[in-house]
Amino acid sequence: MRLNLNKACPAYIRLIWSVKAAILLAVVLLSAAPVLAQDELTGSARDAARAAIIYPVVFDPLLTMPLTPGPQGVIDVHGSDVAATYHVAIRNGDDSYGIIASAPLSSSADPSTSVDPRGLRRHASLGFHLTNIIWHPKAADAVPWALFITADYRFNRAEYEFADPVTLQRKTDTRLNDTASMLFGAQLFSSAKHPGYFVGFSYTYSAVFDQFGGITASGLPVDGPTKVRGNLLRLEMRHPFGRRFGFNKAVTYEKNSGVMTVEATTYARVGRGNVGARLGRESVHDGQGGFFATAFVGWEGWGR
Numbered sequence: 001m002r003l004n005l006n007k008a009c010p011a012y013i014r015l016i017w018s019v020k021a022a023i024l025l026a027v028v029l030l031s032a033a034p035v036l037a038q039d040e041l042t043g044s045a046r047d048a049a050r051a052a053i054i055y056p057v058v059f060d061p062l063l064t065m066p067l068t069p070g071p072q073g074v075i076d077v078h079g080s081d082v083a084a085t086y087h088v089a090i091r092n093g094d095d096s097y098g099i100i101a102s103a104p105l106s107s108s109a110d111p112s113t114s115v116d117p118r119g120l121r122r123h124a125s126l127g128f129h130l131t132n133i134i135w136h137p138k139a140a141d142a143v144p145w146a147l148f149i150t151a152d153y154r155f156n157r158a159e160y161e162f163a164d165p166v167t168l169q170r171k172t173d174t175r176l177n178d179t180a181s182m183l184f185g186a187q188l189f190s191s192a193k194h195p196g197y198f199v200g201f202s203y204t205y206s207a208v209f210d211q212f213g214g215i216t217a218s219g220l221p222v223d224g225p226t227k228v229r230g231n232l233l234r235l236e237m238r239h240p241f242g243r244r245f246g247f248n249k250a251v252t253y254e255k256n257s258g259v260m261t262v263e264a265t266t267y268a269r270v271g272r273g274n275v276g277a278r279l280g281r282e283s284v285h286d287g288q289g290g291f292f293a294t295a296f297v298g299w300e301g302w303g304r
Helices: 011-037 043-058
Strands: 072-078 081-092 095-106 125-134 142-163 170-191 197-210 226-241 245-254 259-270 273-285 288-300
Touching: 043 142, 043 170, 043 197, 043 226, 095 142, 142 197, 259 288
Parallel strands: none
Antiparallel strands: 072 081, 072 288, 081 095, 095 125, 125 142, 142 170, 170 197, 197 226, 226 245, 245 259, 259 273, 273 288
């Protein structure tokens, strides 16, 4: 006679056997985990591999979305529009918690610039970010893959002046400008002989105030500040050539206006410093956009 366990065993018996099976499976997996983890690099060897193989590939000379702990600084020049940015982070294992500050050193007469889709370049801003690296290095000279997750927030409180619509006297209004970003990326095929590639996708929500309309006879803007919201999707690739040169490419699409920005950045390292240039094109909109070029000089403090 064939015994049907589904009919012969009460429900609580089957539940007990299911729990026992789950406990047994958990014990097996927990027992195997330390064995698998024994092959991973730890301690100073892991830190050395991270600094030698990970950081050079994800290096961002313009600090648009930094993934290295720094300290790092850059001055970016676009004609008379000059901006300085500094970044430093505290590293805890594969996590880093950073602060990034930026300020305009000089501004062009045109309040708009095609090199900053987020719109904070003309304002002194402060930001914070959290970066996590997910990887399982088993050799000091090769990292087949590594995943990155980064959250970034930057803000500024700016005072805007404009003419009172009735008296035409000077009025001021203080508003909060801010951006929030999230990046997901992967570094692939990296080794001591071949640096590999980093590919990342990020989303940025931008809320920056701007002033439209004309200028009064006294030189004051006619209108007060108006919030301009942006939703930016960015796809980028970073790739160093050897230990001294690198080439990064990115495409940014602003969903609200439909504006697309394509740019390429090349840089060279000289000691702890780096110099480079960025070329790009922003799709024409409202009489603005077109080709642009910037030059930059930077400094980095993390070990390579």
